[in-house]
Amino acid sequence: MMTTLLFKQVQIVEADQVVTRDVLVTDDTITAVAPQLDVTADRVIQATGQLLTPGLVDIHGHFREPGFEYKETIATGSRAAARGGFTTVAAMPNLNPVPATLSAFETVQARNQASGVVHIAQYGAISEGLTADEIGDLPALAAAGAIAFTNDGKGVQTAATMLDAMTAAAKVNRPLVAHVEDESLVKGGVMNLGARSAELGLPGINPLAESAQLARDLMLAQATGVHYHVAHLSTKESVALVRLAKQNGIHVTAEVSPHHLLLDETDITGDDALFKMNPPLRAPADRVAVIAGLLDGTIDMVATDHAPHSVAEKERSFIGAAFGITGIETSFQLLYTHLVKPGIATLAQLLTWMNAAPIDAFRLDAPKRVAVGERADLALFDLETPYQINAQDFLSKGVNTPFIGEVVYGQTQLTLVAGKIAYQAEGEL
Template structure:
């Protein structure tokens, strides 16, 4: 497309200072940053003071293909990612076939590369079907490009399987990512076990299902030296466990989803399946704990757990509806609105949670700062004007989010991947 010039964009330089500058892109790289770029360009876009950042990174997305293309495809999911300002995502293995073998993994990776608008790194499964006791051939899968290993959607139920998995992941220097959930404590639950579940007459998931399995895993992680990453942390007890484990030298990182930062079970005012997710929305005390954990560095990063479902799968009662909400198109916007605009955090902290920390934890290639010579992966956000989220605006096939109707700042205006426009408002 030739040279792309973005004029009058604000970007973070240091100490949370935003500076207005022009950025010139050529041949997939940033070639000039200056107060005024005079080099002629094939295309010029006036940012009018919008916020220019490196491309966002999401380590937890579900693109549903192959196997569940009626929910989402790599094409729709990656367009949704670009619309959210993300240029790099890590795709979960809850697919059919599950990428527990080289053949399945290679098929999925090829489809990601053929149809993705953003950089997609693929997880391989810890075990066949996400539930088998025998651990996958991690050496072969890592050689094929598996970014990490997880059975997301299922907790690893036996300690012996987890021990073997951690030893294998450590050997190939890949993170092992855990959806922590002891199924013996789920009890057919559909939301958090507590006051609200009793008031609504809905079966509850004991929060111990998360924290008890996490405690087990942290002990095994310390013994094996693996990089252990906790997906979608949601309880006060879990945050305390990770904080203690870090103090003991365990190589553990953790993520939290925007919905667990912004919502809790008191927001569930009726039997509305758009609020059904796993892990479920917890208590206000749990929400305060994950916010505190994010601010003090116990929790390293924000990840969406973007989980699209069909309209039919999210209708009616919590009972029978699918677990999960979409989030990749509203994540930065919600975080900017509720954390930065409100004064809880700075732009610098937000970019640390959504770019720097995920990149470092998963050893992702590419430069995560806007500097000359860096790959031109970037996003432009309108942080000055409010926007109301509507059900008809999403690029994702899934509209299963409780944030429809929310007023937000930070709508994505432009996303550039390898110097090419991947999304433009």
């Protein structure tokens, strides 16, 4: 028996313009979009003035299962994603066991299917333990459904290993995603090496740890023809390198995370590990550069790098605390508030960075429009009513973010995944 849901007078983005429409969903598909629909539906949502978008896509999230369920599970992480307006998440392989073998990968895939309330695309690991010099069976992982390969959390330390990985990824037509970090330049650092680390007396991470390895990888990508994707880019030098690589025809895409767009090392005023993340918050000039790179197309997309940890792991000093920030429930809202409302970016740009760009780059099966015939992966946002980010509202197990207490706009009201409600805010809709 068919079920129908009618959104009345929502705002949608069509051809970069915001227009008012009625939208009818029948089962898992959008079946009508018009200025006015006079139809009977099983449920009618009077959403005048609210924004209805294709579901957001996060190409970089950590759901921690299997191996680290005390931080997050597929169930809690995917519910948190739905609360953030995301309907598709690409899950990283920093797990135990690491999905570098076919059996480990298939186990994670099965868990994703069983426990996830959003679509979960799974990364395969480049090598065993994320650190081995010998790459895994990437063709087998690709055949099993790996959307791309990465050792996220660890930089690939040897050029020979990266060359082998890129060659194998290119043969199976999958992106190679890099956490660029030369460990020989980290030297026990816990934040960006600079004036603020000196003031706080904390060991710094040289920004060259990112850009030097990136320069190496771009040359290898040029040689192999692989689609090379840079995770959580954070320095002005990295932006310049990616810009130059694109100008020279290297197949490279890049992502930036909300915290690197909105924060820098000057926001760290004490030994507060909620500001400890990897890559670390950089200098103000780096923040300016990544914003500029996003606006001019050097950086293709926004990814949350949602990295939940237990409270105990973040209550310590910078020295000893875990790297990482949770973000899948707050990313759209923070960026809408700080980039779109002040006029730095348009709403259409934000939706491109958080929906169309990752879909296109990674060839994902996900809708990019609110249009007839598209799968009903949808998110409804209230752009007008301010609300405060509160830890007690999180559906993620992780509350490790310095944005708690901030007032933002764009609270998610409803998220549909293939026409089914994956998240609904409290109160009447």
